[in-house]
Amino acid sequence: MDFDDIALNHFDGLKKEWVELCSRSARGICGLANKYRNRDGCLLRSMHSGSFNFSLRLHWEDDGDDWLIRFPLPGKSMFPEEKVRGEAILMTYIADNTTIPVPRVIASGTADENPTGLGPFIIMTWIEGRKMSELLRTSDSSDKEETLNPDIDEETLKALYGQMAQVLLKLWKLDFDCIGSLSNNEVTGKPQVTKRPLTLAMNELVRTCGLTDLDPPRTYNSSTDYIVSLLELQSKHLQQQRNSIYDSADCREKYASRHLMKASALNFLPPEDNYGPFKLFCDDLCPGNVLVNDSLQITGIIDWEFCYAAPAQFAGSIPWWLLLERPHRIIYNFGVKAFFEDLLPKAYLFLHVVQYGMSHGTVSRYDILGLIR
Structure with a gap:
């Protein structure tokens, strides 16, 4: 659209x-x-x-x-x-x-x-440091249009991926009993999930698509309920955006794709994970928001917006940022085949450094199996 x-x-x-x-x-x-x-x-x-x-x-x-x-x-x-x-x-x-x-x-x-x-x-x-993305991207790309340097030294890539893997493994150890955003308990003052999940997609549906009627603010006790709400939001997007379709054929195609997604999406949720524990998922956690020193060690992560407790499958997915650029942009410009030809070698390398983190005691074997399944 x-x-x-x-x-x-x-x-x-x-x-x-x-x-x-x-x-x-x-x-x-x-x-x-x-x-x-x-x-x-x-x-x-x-x-x-x-x-x-x-x-x-x-x-x-x-x-x-x-x-x-x-x-x-x-x-x-x-x-x-x-x-x-x-x-x-x-x-x-x-x-x-x-x-x-x-x-x-x-x-x-x-x-x-x-x-x-x-x-x-x-x-x-x-916090002092250099953006990790500056070390990963091609010299002619910018903060807004980053492209992974195809000639980057593999040891450097492994070191930087390894630093990111350590962060994700540490986040994986945090468990939550419902899906949503943290707030401070009015009685105890301690953080707990009591607010709706504030996501990057919600922000962009309002900003770029003109939506005003989003889901009512709430938390979710099951992955199924949350996924259903996301699917309904996609239908609402089609209905409410004033220029969401071009013609009748385009309308039928977009309408059908949403119903196909509704018919199949819940099949990818294992019943044993439906009620948690839920994991912290950060829409915008990527090398552009990570600072490193000259030894390629992380000095700070500076941007935690759009982070919320989500279904474990969200946090356990292969990170979108392995090629720096958003996947949908790569697919749009170069096609699905080219995307996977570039992504799969980097995905295998990333899983290797995740497993290395496991072997060095960052998390238990049970945790790592959950993260990479």
């Missing part, structure tokens, strides 16, 4: 308005950061624009760590308050329950708690 250009133009306008406001808000941003630093003298050291967020590096002449303040971009992040709240809780949870290096959350707040008018925010510690 084509994007809904009317919706996109509207959201692009919101982004431009926000960027103009941000360009006039340096003093307010520093004032907000000074409040949490308990001192004056904040300096804006650099700016960083991502797919869904805009960030600024903050510095003080006090020998302490630099910080990063990050705002979800209006027109890009469709659920900014929900996204910021969930991500701040999840980053703290990851830091408390794993050895995965993540920024330390200093503070987070809603739009009402931000006097700059720039919306919800997270302040976190700055």
